[in-house]
Structure formats: C-alpha cells, structure tokens
Amino acid sequence: MSTWKGKARPTWSLRGVPVWWTENDLTAGRRIVEHKYPGQDVLGTEDMGRAPRRFTLSGELLGADVFEQQERLLKAVETKGPAKLVHPYMGEIMVVVAESGLSLRYSTKEGGMVSVRLTCVRHDQSRQAAGPTAQPxxxxxxxxxxxxxxxxxxxxxxxxxxxxxxxxxxxxxxxxxxxxxxxxxxxxxxxxxxxxxxxxxxxxxxxxxxxxxxxxxxxxxxxxxxxxxxxxxxxxxxxxxxxxxxxxxxxxxxxxxxxxxxxxxxxxxxxxxxxxxxxxxxxxxxxxxxxxxxxxxxxxxxxxxxxxxxxxxxxxxxxxxxxxxxxxxxxxxxxxxxxxxxxGLPQRTLWTPEAPTPVMTAAHRLYGDDPAMVLRGIEDLPARNRLRHPLFPETGAPLEVLSHV
Incomplete structure (x- = not known):
C-alpha cells in the first residue's frame, strides 16, 4: 500500500455516521469583489477576507441495512447546528452542511449500495456571532x-x-x-x-x-x-x-x-x-x-x-x-x-476613509471576515454618524466606528 493510502481512513463520518470513502474535494480562497467600470478596459478588485473552506466528500453506504444507514445519515445532515466531520485525511473538523448539501444516488445495477455526495463548510467557532450565554x-x-x-x-x-x-x-x-x-x-x-x-x-x-x-x-x-x-x-x-x-x-x-x-x-x-x-x-x-x-x-x-x-x-x-x-x-x-x-467590548474610535466608500465596503474593510461584526457595522455606521446617504459617505470626514473585538 502506498504512503498516501496508508495515511487515509477507509471511511469518513458525519455526527458519527460512517460512509465508505471514494473521493473528496476541498475548495478555498479569498472573497473577491470585482468592480467593473463602463467604457473602460480596467477591472478593479477588492479583497473582502478569507472565503470559507468548502469540503465535498463522496462515498458509499453498503450492506443489507443500507436504508437504515441512509436514515441515520439524513438525520445527521438535517440536525440543527455545527457537526463533527471526521475527514479521511484531516481528522476531526467542525462543519455546517450546505443547503441541499447531501445527494444520494440509487441504481438498479448496484443493489445494496447508495452513492453519497456531501458538501459542507468549515465552522470557525472563534468568529461566530455571540448568542445567548450563561449569566457571568x-x-x-x-x-x-x-x-x-x-x-x-x-x-x-x-x-x-x-x-x-x-x-x-x-x-x-x-x-x-x-x-x-x-x-x-x-x-x-x-x-x-x-x-x-x-x-x-x-x-x-x-x-x-x-x-x-x-x-x-x-x-x-x-x-x-x-x-x-x-x-x-x-x-x-x-x-x-x-x-x-x-x-x-x-x-x-x-x-x-x-x-x-x-x-x-x-x-x-x-x-x-x-x-x-x-x-x-x-x-x-x-x-x-x-x-x-x-x-x-x-x-x-x-x-x-x-x-x-x-x-x-x-x-x-x-x-x-x-x-x-x-x-x-x-x-x-x-x-x-x-x-x-x-x-470584552469593542472600543469607540475614529476612522477616515481615503476615498468614497459605501457603508457595506467600509464594514468589510473594518471587520474583515467576521460576519457578525460586518452586519452590525452596516447598521451601525449610518446611525452612529447620521449619514445623509449610506451609500455615499463624505470623503475625508472621520467616522465614529466600533473597533473589532
């Protein structure tokens, strides 16, 4: 057996439900916004932060109880909240299943087998919005x-x-x-x-x-x-x-x-x-x-x-x-x-945009890839600074913002 196969697990699992592994894909990158200008041969780009890592795993459910295995997998996929994925190479990873992320295929030529394809996104626990917590x-x-x-x-x-x-x-x-x-x-x-x-x-x-x-x-x-x-x-x-x-x-x-x-x-x-x-x-x-x-x-x-x-x-x-x-x-x-x-709270500070910057772009620049802070910034910036138009803040005017925690 070659070295790479020796390191791989024969199965992957979601919430403890095993699937025989056949192949997997991983996509990663940056979130890039393209700015296109009419009548110009120039394309502007803006980096909005790291894109979430997306895993696509394929495999098979085998055996006489294949439909019982299928029901357990469906329940694991449809359960609310992050799930533990045991990846063939990367080990344990917390993920959330993408919308319509599970595909099951049946064939009359392959009895006792269900082909599985699962797409999920890595769940970064350190960057999640704060929900209800226990009283300190x-x-x-x-x-x-x-x-x-x-x-x-x-x-x-x-x-x-x-x-x-x-x-x-x-x-x-x-x-x-x-x-x-x-x-x-x-x-x-x-x-x-x-x-x-x-x-x-x-x-x-x-x-x-x-x-x-x-x-x-x-x-x-x-x-x-x-x-x-x-x-x-x-x-x-x-x-x-x-x-x-x-x-x-x-x-x-x-x-x-x-x-x-x-x-x-x-x-x-x-x-x-x-x-x-x-x-x-x-x-x-x-x-x-x-x-x-x-x-x-x-x-x-x-x-x-x-x-x-x-x-x-x-x-x-x-x-x-x-x-x-x-x-x-x-x-x-x-x-x-x-x-x-x-x-544990953000500081109020001043930020001066160097060029005309829509509020949504400003929030992404200030808070990177933290979705909770970005959404809060989109609402907070116009209200805090009494902007006349949230899409066109005044150039060079300092804006009061909350720092990133």
Missing part, C-alpha cells in the same frame, strides 16, 4: 451585592426612623418630607399616601420608599417601559436615572440643628433618614441595573462604572457601619463586573 459570575455577584445594599437600607430606616410616642407634628413633618421626596425629578412617580405610610411605622415606610425606585412605579422615563421589569436594553438609562434620583434625594437630607428642642432634633433626624433611605434604594437600583446593562462599547461600560462607583463612594461618607459595609461590597462587585465587561 461577576454579574451574579454584583446583582446579589446590590440587592443586599437595598436590604441594608431597609434595616437602616427601621432602626433609625422614630415616630411612636411623639407629637403629631413630628409625624406630619415626616409625611411632608416623604411628599417632597416623591416630587423629585427626573421621574413622575405614582404617589404613596404619605400620612398613612408614616403612621404604619418604619418597616412600612422602608417598603414604600423601596417601591418608588422600581420601573413599575415610573410614569415616564426615556427608553424604559414603565409597565415591565427592567431588561438588558432598559438597564443603562434606568441606572443613569436612578443615580440622578440618589443624588437629589441625598441633597434633601436636612442638617442637624444645634441647640434645638429634642422633638425638633428628632424631626430633622427623621427627615435625614427618609432622604438617605430613598437615596440608598436608588443606589441599590442603579447598581442592579449596572449589573444587567449591556453597553455597546468599552467606553460606555467604563463611564457607567465610574458613575456608579463615585455615587456609592459619596454615600459611604455619610453611612453608618452597616450601610457602609453594604455600600463598599456593592461598589467592589460593580467595579469587578464592569471591568470584566469592558475588557
């Missing part, structure tokens, strides 16, 4: 720390809001503070009944304040459906709005009065508890939204990380021991998560 561990930890932060402010309000046994005007002052907090922009919030809530005591007040910082209590926030839970798309604008609310609520905390009566001091302290409590719940909501957000670029992820971590750090200056530790843990978890997120 950093996201889970950041979400848990953010929820725990809200829990710590539940306990903070229950522990520090003092209303029982005090004059009615102290409760009225707390209710007025709660009304003022509910009137804070940027949201039009579905109002709570402040006097009844205050009369119910600290735990009820904490639950009411926490409910204010949820999407279902928002009448109108840009980019957010106020009737549904926050999803990955609405998380980024919700985080920004929650940070705004946290800052404005903290600013409403009254300053302690030196030399005032005991009841007056308690009334001011209650106002500070309510303001800091709402601010803490807003920070908790912002951190939870930051954990769920899906920024499009590393710069957006880094900016979100800076905004959330700065707000949490600022709150730590006024926090007691319990809420301080919860704020610190949430801050560390959010920074860890968004740092990891930013590392």
């Amino acid at each position: 561990a950093t996201e889970i930890l950041a979400s848990r720390a953010s929820v725990s932060l809200g829990d710590s402010f539940d306990a903070f309000i229950a522990r520090n809001l003092r209303l029982s046994g005090l004059p009615g005007w102290v409760q009225a002052a707390a209710a007025a503070t709660l009304d003022g907090l509910q009137a804070l922009p940027p949201w039009t919030i579905a109002r709570l009944a402040s006097p009844e809530l205050i009369a119910a005591g600290g735990p009820a007040v904490a639950a009411g304040l926490r409910a204010l910082v949820t999407p279902t209590r928002i009448a109108s926030v840009e980019g957010i459906d106020g009737t549904a839970p926050i999803d990955a798309v609405g998380a980024l604008p919700f985080a920004r709005q929650a940070l705004t609310l946290a800052t404005r609520a903290a600013a409403m905390a009254p300053v302690s009065l030196v030399g005032g009566t005991a009841n007056r001091t308690l009334a001011l302290a209650n106002g500070a508890v309510l303001a800091r409590g709402l601010s803490g719940f807003a920070l908790s909501a912002a951190a939870q939204a930051a954990a769920r957000a899906r920024p499009e670029s590393a710069q957006i992820a880094e900016a979100l990380m800076g905004s959330v971590s700065s707000a949490l750090t600022e709150a730590m200056w006024e926090a007691d021991d319990d809420t301080y530790h919860a704020l610190a843990q949430a801050r560390a978890a959010v920074i860890t998560h968004l740092t990891a997120t930013a590392a």
Whole structure:
C-alpha cells in the first residue's frame, strides 16, 4: 500500500455516521469583489477576507441495512447546528452542511449500495456571532451585592426612623418630607399616601420608599417601559436615572440643628433618614441595573462604572457601619463586573476613509471576515454618524466606528 493510502481512513463520518470513502474535494480562497467600470478596459478588485473552506466528500453506504444507514445519515445532515466531520485525511473538523448539501444516488445495477455526495463548510467557532450565554459570575455577584445594599437600607430606616410616642407634628413633618421626596425629578412617580405610610411605622415606610425606585412605579422615563421589569436594553438609562434620583434625594437630607428642642432634633433626624433611605434604594437600583446593562462599547461600560462607583463612594461618607459595609461590597462587585465587561467590548474610535466608500465596503474593510461584526457595522455606521446617504459617505470626514473585538 502506498504512503498516501496508508495515511487515509477507509471511511469518513458525519455526527458519527460512517460512509465508505471514494473521493473528496476541498475548495478555498479569498472573497473577491470585482468592480467593473463602463467604457473602460480596467477591472478593479477588492479583497473582502478569507472565503470559507468548502469540503465535498463522496462515498458509499453498503450492506443489507443500507436504508437504515441512509436514515441515520439524513438525520445527521438535517440536525440543527455545527457537526463533527471526521475527514479521511484531516481528522476531526467542525462543519455546517450546505443547503441541499447531501445527494444520494440509487441504481438498479448496484443493489445494496447508495452513492453519497456531501458538501459542507468549515465552522470557525472563534468568529461566530455571540448568542445567548450563561449569566457571568461577576454579574451574579454584583446583582446579589446590590440587592443586599437595598436590604441594608431597609434595616437602616427601621432602626433609625422614630415616630411612636411623639407629637403629631413630628409625624406630619415626616409625611411632608416623604411628599417632597416623591416630587423629585427626573421621574413622575405614582404617589404613596404619605400620612398613612408614616403612621404604619418604619418597616412600612422602608417598603414604600423601596417601591418608588422600581420601573413599575415610573410614569415616564426615556427608553424604559414603565409597565415591565427592567431588561438588558432598559438597564443603562434606568441606572443613569436612578443615580440622578440618589443624588437629589441625598441633597434633601436636612442638617442637624444645634441647640434645638429634642422633638425638633428628632424631626430633622427623621427627615435625614427618609432622604438617605430613598437615596440608598436608588443606589441599590442603579447598581442592579449596572449589573444587567449591556453597553455597546468599552467606553460606555467604563463611564457607567465610574458613575456608579463615585455615587456609592459619596454615600459611604455619610453611612453608618452597616450601610457602609453594604455600600463598599456593592461598589467592589460593580467595579469587578464592569471591568470584566469592558475588557470584552469593542472600543469607540475614529476612522477616515481615503476615498468614497459605501457603508457595506467600509464594514468589510473594518471587520474583515467576521460576519457578525460586518452586519452590525452596516447598521451601525449610518446611525452612529447620521449619514445623509449610506451609500455615499463624505470623503475625508472621520467616522465614529466600533473597533473589532
């Protein structure tokens, strides 16, 4: 037996279904676009990246159970997703079967045999579009720390809001503070009944304040459906709005009065508890939204990380021991998560085409043979740069683009 036959396997297989090998073809090359110009004897070409390797294998199914073998092969070909091809020479290769890629031929002259011809394309796993993935561990930890932060402010309000046994005007002052907090922009919030809530005591007040910082209590926030839970798309604008609310609520905390009566001091302290409590719940909501957000670029992820971590750090200056530790843990978890997120995202950068370049051509030049990034670029370039005509961007004008990951 010659050397080349000694190295070849007698069969090839797809998803474990063997076929006796007779011959195979392999085609490869580059994806070239030809530019033809009327009235000119010049042909321009443009390299659009590597073409996928295409395998064509021929073989035979043999034996008394040939039709059972045929059914197994048909099932292997029609199963969704990449398949493992064991090539006679190249060994194991992940492929996808081309449309109408399987041909079976029968002959009355050759009983007990089915001729097979299979065409498939190599599946490059490293260049596939990202699909739904498992929730990252950093996201889970950041979400848990953010929820725990809200829990710590539940306990903070229950522990520090003092209303029982005090004059009615102290409760009225707390209710007025709660009304003022509910009137804070940027949201039009579905109002709570402040006097009844205050009369119910600290735990009820904490639950009411926490409910204010949820999407279902928002009448109108840009980019957010106020009737549904926050999803990955609405998380980024919700985080920004929650940070705004946290800052404005903290600013409403009254300053302690030196030399005032005991009841007056308690009334001011209650106002500070309510303001800091709402601010803490807003920070908790912002951190939870930051954990769920899906920024499009590393710069957006880094900016979100800076905004959330700065707000949490600022709150730590006024926090007691319990809420301080919860704020610190949430801050560390959010920074860890968004740092990891930013590392896997493209960067926003500027690219200046040297000649008139249609958007489709520009996307191929920028992103090579990555089909997911090319398709994203074709949609993203006109929208990001507000091009008047996507087929004819202005020559020499820098375009904002996302770098290739």
